Amino acid sequence: MNKVKSGEILDDIKKQVTESQVWASTFRHGYADTPRNRVLQIASNVWLHLHPVKMHRHALRIKFTWCMGGITFLLFLSTVVTGVILMFYYRPVGEYAYYDMKYLQYDVPFGMLMRNMHRWAAHAMVITVWLHMFRVFLTGSYKPPREFNWVIGVFLVTFTLLLSFTGYLLPWDQLAMWAVTVGTNMARATPFLGHEGPFAEFVGVTPRYDARSMLLGGSLVGPPALLRFYVLHCIFIPLVAGALMIVHFWRIRKDGGISGPL
């Protein structure tokens, strides 16, 4: 009773919990704000360890980075989460796709919200990645030793646009079909490989057998194109882009952290 009154019991409980085997095996270090723990907090955490343990103070300034790389990554994660939820309700089949969208919007709890978040995060990501690239250019951060990370970045901006573009078709409405028709029509003008492109006659490609038909699985934007774009959008491009992002972050560390005037 005395222990309860004096509050000592709380200390006892805390001690019991934090010294238990479960706790000790989950949290690998204490929380006290010591330099050692600050280091461990980053180094022993799989999510945080892409960060360096220490960094230059100037790299913290929002005026320098505009936070755009980090925001791009956050928006990418948002599309991954909301996108997986959408996948539970969406079938990439000509007969179903559009009605699944309607179902998502009107019958699925929070379906409309998930769709909106997915779409707006994707659009925002396109803008933030351009701004990120602009800032990296303006600070000259592509100069040695960061040339290679800039090249990875150009791959990333390309994949970001391709992700957005392949997703554009999936609602299977007029907007989707015709925007993708306009976009993929370009492929038939590919030199050598498109049936309307320069030098096509020397290769012998036809409307049903050229760069565009390979992309679409046919000679127009039909159900096979929907399925192709779905697989590219949900599996292939996110995996490649995700892998490249990991390389990108790793290289920032290996190139000596964020660039600076030193």
Place this chain on the structure above:
Amino acid sequence: MATEAGRKNVEGLPEKVHVWPYLVRLEFLCAIIVVLALTVWSITIDAPLEEAANPTKTPNPSKAPWYFLGLQDILVYFDPWFAGVVAPVLIIVGLMLIPYLDVNPKGNGYYTYTERKLAIWVYCFGFLVLWIALIIMGVFLRGPGWNLFMPWQYWDPHKVVALVNVDLPYAFGVRSYNMALLFGGAVVLGYFALGTAVYFFLERKAIKYVGFLRMFIKIQLLLIMGGMVIKIVLRLGFNIKYIWVTPWFNI
């Protein structure tokens, strides 16, 4: 004096701070703000969903997604093989080459205009004018038939625009097909040859330490970018359609 220089030196030393908590807390704050903004945006504005896809009903205008409208706009001035395939590839490759072509050691890791004027001008022109401005134009000002409409104008699908464009050789009085072929080829190839020669002459001192290949690729990319602007000006100002017409491709 001495003390001031000394202090500067200490300030210039790489001061390092712990990522936890200094960076992680910033990231956390930033993430909260972004997620909040995204949530509010998604609650207030719905993503568009038009009527079901219908391959027999082509909308006019048909627009690519907004981020590609700059390229779609270039289709007015160039054939699809260039605007839709070669130009995007050149943009991607050109961007990747930037770190290897820009050998100016200054301006690495800080904002500066005076130490790298040309680089900043080229990038800003390409990004803000050729990419962003064309997108804004494509989204807001391009109506039916890809005609230009001011925001206050009615999008008249029957608007008639007289086609008065002629090819450059024709404008110079060259009438026979073969002569036009030669004339156009001479203009295009001459542009690149002359541009390259002038550049190498002006920068002849740099060849030794910058390297021939690097300078050659750099000037070709710049000439292509400039050539696109010239072509746009020729079309808008002088109604020139093609500069070089060949049996295989037109420029």
